[in-house]
Amino acid sequence: MIFSALIGDKSTFIAEGKSWHCLLLLFNCSGLESDLKSLFETTWKNSLKHQGAQMSTSPMKLSKDTASNGDDRSKGEMVELPLTSYTPEEEKAVLRKIDMVILPFMCFVFFLQYLDKQSLSYAGVFGLIEDLNLTSSQYSWSSSIFYVGQLVSEYPFIYLMSRLPLTKFVGATVIIWGIICMCLAAPNNFAGFATVRFLLGFSEGAVSPAFVTITSIWYRKQEHNLRTALWISMNGLAQVLGCFLMYGIGKSSSLTIAPWRVLFIICGAITVAAGVAFFFLMPNGPKDAWFLNAREREVLSLRMAQDRDGGDKTSFSFAQLKETLMDPKAWIIFWFRVLVCMQSPVLTFASLVIKSIGYTKLETMLYTAPSGAVQIVLLWIGAGLVYIFPNQRTLVVLVLIIPPLIGTVFLLKLDVAAQWGLIVASWLASCITASMTILLSLAASNFKGNTKRAVVNGMFFIGYCAGCIASPQLWTHSPRYTEGVITSIVTWCLLFAVVILFRFLCTWDNEQREKQAANHESFDVNHHLELDENGLPQTDLTDKQDRHFRYVW
Incomplete structure (x- = not known):
């Protein structure tokens, strides 16, 4: 036979x-x-x-x-x-199509999220504080309460994102937050403004954790850092273009309402349009990739199987939830975000610092804009280092911590008379996104299992909210904001130590798995016999359960 x-x-x-x-x-x-x-x-x-x-x-x-x-x-x-191989040319063609469709959607939505969120900084320079009679503490709470809304939304959104079509859910939230952003132009007091800011934060809670998941669905591990850097670099671009947009609005002499109200209306309208496009055109996963033919979808499934990913699922596993909460690496991911985001007030208060040392509103916008460009440059330096040293992401993070730490020290030590020194120090101190990009890629690359990955992403962004809620409350004494600056210095140093701890845990775990593999302890053939229509494994193993998995550090 x-x-x-x-x-x-x-x-x-x-x-x-x-x-x-x-x-x-x-x-x-x-x-x-x-x-x-x-x-x-x-x-x-x-x-x-x-x-x-x-x-x-x-x-x-x-x-x-x-x-x-x-x-x-x-x-x-x-x-x-079915065929289960593909040529390098086929893989490149598929990856090129993904980059031309998936990445632009993610980049533009992330750009708008940061622009809508950061518009508070520009509005504060152009009359928001005076028009609403805000105290220094109330302005700080206007920043913090946005992240309270995001924090409240995380747990229900984590659950919904694991049960509903991911991109449809995200598209709907983008439309809603665009509408809410336009509503920020309406309030005339702190209570009304704070309420709308809370709702804006709540509606934006799905985007960042969803984008980490989307990145891990469409791209392999070694591709995460570059793509994550692309959509996170939109933060710096939004900082630059947002300043120029506010500059143009502020220079107009034909406005019938305050410039800061016009800014919110314009940003919200653009966001609604982007949300509609995202809802209808962004595929939920490889099976829905309208821009790929049948063979290209097969190639995509095969290349993703090499990372032993179970694919996109809509099941929620309480066993995976328990494992995540008991995993020290998951909690370190949480603290990564808390410590990074203790620096976030620099982004919100930098324009007020520049204005307070003697510059006009329009000059403040022009001198604030370069901070976004500096962020982009440092971010891509980090991405380049990861490309050159692909297995040393944590070391790259340690290097990227140094420039903002130096900038924060200068903010503390320089005299107010050193105007340009303080401006440049604020540019360096605002370079949060460079290290954040690498940390996001570590979150995307080091956890498996549909539910576990969703929960870890949620923990990462809950940490983000916690840091962003707490830190503005320390930035209340202008123009030096001494308590806040000292806190930033301390938390940068703590982040340095925690990154080293994460590196140690990952390397130690990998060494144990290599020893098991050498002794043939971990392979169980019967565990891999549940297959899909392509003959590929349909498992939803976590990184703990899959002993072939190796952590990235």
Whole structure:
């Protein structure tokens, strides 16, 4: 029989590039289990490491015989089995299409999120504080309460994102937050303004954790850092363009309402339009990729399987939730974000610092804008370092902590008379996004399991909210904001220590797994026999359960 012929020449069978999926068909046949089990283990492991092998252009055909296990197959029938390889050219073509469709959506929405959120800083310079009669404490709370809204939204949004079509849910929230942003132009007192800011923060709570998940759905581990850097670099771009937008609005002499109200209306209207486009055009996952043909979708599934990802699912696992809450690396991810975001008031208060040392409103916008450009430059320096040293992300983060730490020290030590010194120090101190980008990529690359990944992402952004809520309350004494600046210095130093701890835990865990692999302790062939239509494993293993998984540090 053809089965016996195949078993008689295993090496030829594999060398010709035939699908290991065929082994599963053979494996079910009585009398062949012991012979195929060893072959399947070896082939399965190798297939996970296999990248870009040349393949035939048509599905392979195999003659079936009646199996001895009692099923009703007809002798001599030809079976068409799916291909499980692809060429480097096919992979590049698929990746190029993903970059041309998925990334622009993410970048533009993230740009608008930061612009809408950061517009408070520009509005404060152009009359918001005077028009609403805000005290220094109330202005700080106007910043903090936005993140209270985001914090409140995280837990329900984590659950909903694991149960509903992800991009549809995100698109709907983008539309809602655009409408709410326009409503910021209406209040005439602190209570009304704070309420709308809370609702704005609540509606924006889904975007950042969802984008980490979307990145991990469409891109492989080694591609996360560059793509994450692209959509996070929109923070710096929004800082630059937001200043110029406010400059243009403030310079207009034909406005019938306050310039800061016009800013909120314009930003909100653009966001609504972007949300509609995101809702209807952004695919939920590889199966819904309207810009790929059937073969390209197959290639996408195969390349993602190399990272042993279970694909996009809508189930919520309480076992994974428990594992996440007991995982020290997950809690370190949480503290990453808390400590980084203790620096966030620099972004909100920098324009007020510049204005307070003697510059006009329009000059303040012009001198604040370069901080966004400095952020972008440092971010891409970080991305370049990760590209050059792909297995040293934590060391790159340690390097990226140094410039903002130096800038914060200068903010504390320089005299008010050193105007340009303080301006440049504020530019350096605002470089939060560079280290944040690498930390986001670590969150995306180091956790598996649909629910666990969603919960970790949620913890990461809950930490973000916690840091952003607490820190503005320390920035209340202008123009030096001494308490807040000292807190920033301390938290940068703490972040340095926590990153070192995370690196140690990841390397130690990887060493233990390598020892197990050397002793053949972790491979369980029966665990991988649940397959999808392409013959790929349909499992939702966590990083703890999957002993083949290796942490990125």
